[in-house]
Structures are given as C-alpha cells and as structure tokens.
Amino acid sequence: MSMEALLRVENLHKYYREGPYVIHAVNGISFELFPGEAFGLVGESGCGKSTTARCILRLERITAGKIFFKNQEITALPPAKLRAWRRWMQMVFQDPNESLNPRFTVRAMLHEPLYLHGLYRREAQILEALLRVNLEKEHLNRYPHQLSGGQKQRVGIARAIMTNPEFVVLDEPTSSLDMSLRIHVLSLLHRLQREMNMAYIFISHDLSTVRHLCSRVLVMYLGRVVEMGRTEDVFNDPRHVYTQALLSAIPIPDPTVRRQRILLKGETPNARLLKPGCGLQDRCPFVRDDCRSPVPFIDLGNGHQVACVLANETPTISKKTGGT
C-alpha cells in the first residue's frame, strides 16, 4: 500500500494507576489506517482494544506515543484546537442506552453535531441521514425510550455520520443486538462505508463479524499487538499461537467441520503483573525459552506481521476449514 495513511499510531502506551499498582492497558501499539478501509481491532475483554480507540480519539489521556491524523500530530493538541478535528473522527458506542441522551429527541441528537461544527444548513440534512440508516421520518420526534434496541443503535450510527467524518470508531456496535438485527446493522455499516468512503476502526470480540466487515485486522493480547495483516491472511493462516487459539475456539455452525482446537491454559493474567516477553508465555502450549525475552515482529509479507517466535514453525490449523 503506497497510499498515504489517514491515521498513524506510533508506539501508543496507556497506563492506569490502581492503588499501588500500574495497570498496563496499552503497551506500545503501532498501526496505520488508510482512507476508506475497514480496520478490525480484535481481542478478548481486557486486551486494551477499547482503550486504544479511546486514546486515538483523545477521550483518554495518552501516557506515551504519538498519533498523527492526516500527517498532523494531534497527540498534544489543546482541546479547543482538537474540536475542529473532531468533525473528521466520530464514534459509535457499544450500548446505545448509555450513549444516547434520554432527554433528546432523535432530531435533536442528529442536529447537535451539525450545530456544534457550524454545518447546519437545512432540515433535509437530518432527514437524509435518518433515511440512510433505514429509519423513517416518523422517528424524528421520538425519544430513545420510544425506540427498539436496533433503532437506537441506528440513531447512534446516524449521529456519527452527520458531519461526514473521514473515519469512525465502532466500539462493538452490534454486541447488544439480537442475531438477525446484528446482520442488518452490519450490512448497513458495510453499505454506509462504501457510500460515504469512510474508514472504520471496528472493535469487536466477534471474529465472524470482523471477517465479514474488515479488510485488515489487528489482534491484541494484554495491550500488545500479537498479529496484524490482511483479514484473509490472518484468518486463513494465523501464525501467532494466540490467534490460532482464538480462531479455533469459535464454534462453527456446521457439524461436518471438525477442527483441532488449541486450548490455552488458564485465564488472561492480570495486566499489572506484566512480564517481559510474550504475553502468552504462561498459557501457551508451545512456550520456549526465548518467549521470555522481548519478541520481535516477524514480517511474512503483504503487511502480515506476527509477534511470535514460532511464526514460521507452528502448524497451520485452519486451512482445512477454508471454504468458498
């Protein structure tokens, strides 16, 4: 990819203090987001994926690292200057019940971003956004409690696209929704992305949706990048033991598919007892001595990067399940 990156994150760190401990939520994440691409940020709960996204939007104070948006460093911009940039970066939150103001009508919620950025020209702008997310004119004067869960999430999406952003962070936008609604919202996001040529940072623990929506994916574990690359490369040929375990743990709705499952020992360790080396060292069934010292990224080509000493050795597990 020779295109200029829309967003560049360099060595991002975010620590929290918890009593006498320091929680290492994000430990040196670097990646680039290109215009119009859907980029997946995946990992299990507590791996730091939401924190990373919140740092990028400057919703959290960054401990260390740099963030460039359109080659302009926004890491240390004062809030007043940052506000102008926010027009180009929006967010859809996980739980629409908490992210929509219960005292605002749908119209008021969609009007606000336009008003704040001085973009409001006429009522048709609001109606247009509403129709874009498959809602009707009649929803304009409703309050959040008068909408269903799927409708609320669509209002959240409409609000995020009001200002024609260049990229939108989607933090588990479908996890509070039912199966068939999830598909609907996903297909809506897919269409919007193409219509409006937005880039997405799509945060999810649901790897099936990531595979279907995203073209590139970054897998996180304990605040670090373990694997990154084109979605097809990572899903068809995962090279980090953690990615392999994660993918093999997802049940496949087809009784004729039988896979070898890589079971990790125990549970994700506490982020305050961070050891040097690979974060997976205590759970990995293939652990070696050199896993205990810092693990470099191995580049497998096509931007496929893996932080695992076994990247070129581990057996491929999911080849036989590949289909159409």
Place this chain on the structure above:
Amino acid sequence: MAEPFLRVDHLSLVVFQENSLRQILDRVSFNLFPNQVMGLVGESGSGKTMTSLAVMRLLPRTIKVTGGHIWFDGQDLFALSEHEMRRVRGSRIAMVFQNPRAALNPLVRAGDQVARAVRLHQDLDQSGAYGAAIDLMQRVGIADAVNRARAYPHQLSGGMAQRVLIAMMLACQPRLLIADEPTTGLDVTIQAQIFELIKDVQRETGAAVLLITHDLGVVSEVCDRVAVMYAGQIMEVAPVQELFAHPCHPYTQRLLSSVLRVDRLSSLDNLEALAPVSAASSADGCLFASQCPLVTPECLQSRQDLFDEQDTHIVYCCNPEAIR
C-alpha cells in the same frame, strides 16, 4: 428407542400484562433422552428460557400454564406439590444460569457455597463436606482449589464463577442439567473451556443436558439434538447433523442462511433482517407465516407436525413442499 427422560407435551403459557393476556409459549413439545445433549435455539423472546423455567417450575407469578404437561422420569411435574418439587429441583434437575456471579451468594466464600450444596444432598459433617467441595472444585478444573475456595464471588472471574456453579451442581448429582446460555459474557477461549467441561460432566454422569443458546455454532459443536424456537412455538426438532444438512422449516432455513461463519465468507449485501419476534397472538396458525416465503392460506389457521420415517425429525409446517 429408549423412553424419553423429559417429555414436554403441548406446553402453553400466557402472561398477564397491562390487563391483557399474551401467549408466550404455544404448544411446545419435545423429548429429551438420557445421555443426550439437547439444544433449544432461537432469538431472544422466542421462549427458550420460559420453557426451561417451566421445567424447573420457577416461572414468575404473572405467568400461567394454560395447557400441557411436563413429564420427568415418569412423574408429572405439574402434579407435584411445591414440597415435592423442591426435592426434584437441585437434586435431580439442576440449572446453570446465564450470569454466574449473580447466581452465587456474594457474602459467602466459594468453597462454603459448594460445601452447603454438598451437605444438602449428602450426609456429611462440615469438614467432610468442605473436603468434598474442594474435590469437586478440582474436578471442574479450578487450579489451586484450596485457595480459590476461600475467595468471595466478586474475586472470581466469570469463567471461574461458572466453574464453581458447575461444581455445586455436580454435588447434587442431577439427572438433568439445564444450562441457560452458560457462556454469555465470557470470552471465546473461556467459552470453549466451559463447554468442554459440560460435555465431560455429561459423559461422566450420564445426565441429560438441556442447553439453551442462540449460537448455532455452539449447537453444532455441543448438542446431539436441537429444537428450533420462534415466537414461542417450536418450528423444528431434529438430530444436529440432520438439521444442518436438511433444514426443513422455512424459518430454520432462514436462520441457518443468516449466520456469519468465521471460517468462510458470505456476502454482506442483500442480507435482510428478520422482523423481530412478534408477541405470539392467540391464533392457531404458524407465527412465522407473516414472514414465510412459502406461506399457504392453511398456515394462518393450523400447524401440522410432520415426521420423517424414524420419528426423529419433526417439522411443524403445513406446507409439505417444505419437506423434501
């Protein structure tokens, strides 16, 4: 074929709501045989949980049984007194809930809670019961059980709390285990561990398992038979391989075709959302009729149960075209 162990026969439930009656289960019937894992699958609001609560006779007061029977091991559960039912509950039918931490007493250490369950069902003194509790906790894969037994529920992770609940359930040596979305909110790698454990427990004890889930992947990997529910009605019951290979009911076909798989790509375009499960009306017909592509005038008046030759695959559909 052996006698069914649990026979739910034309179970109908209504709820009193704002001065009106709403049907929530409509003639639900299925059989569960010993040594079997049966899945109850459907979207939220389809009546899965209500069916399981009816088996436990734990329905909220506002919900009334308007027809049908539940036979468990030759006993009519609705004919038992509350006192007799209490002896069935826990000791012969046990339940694992969705939110494990909410199901544990927050003020009692994990080991003591398991020990209490042991003493309710076995004639042991306090220290004997505590010893048995530690054994059980080791059996469900809790590493360092002696120390973990001293933890309060809030000090346990979700996966660990679910293991403690399963240990409590094992103390009761139940013949039937009802698991209601036991891994909701857990990460996939932990989910895989918990399902391995439930399968091990099932094999060791020979108990029957009724697993409630909305995840068809889980059904495919864990269950032997599956009942598909929609809007309070059973649509189809079949062995798992059979259901995935030859789904007969138009709803089942729709459900299977709308699943995103992690191991293969399907197009996100043209995916239609199913209308949300509507409140079951009191009509005698099929509740999927309004959305069914193969609807016939008959569908609105009655439902037919169609069996295959071995009586194992049951489809509730008027349209014989559906079964090929």
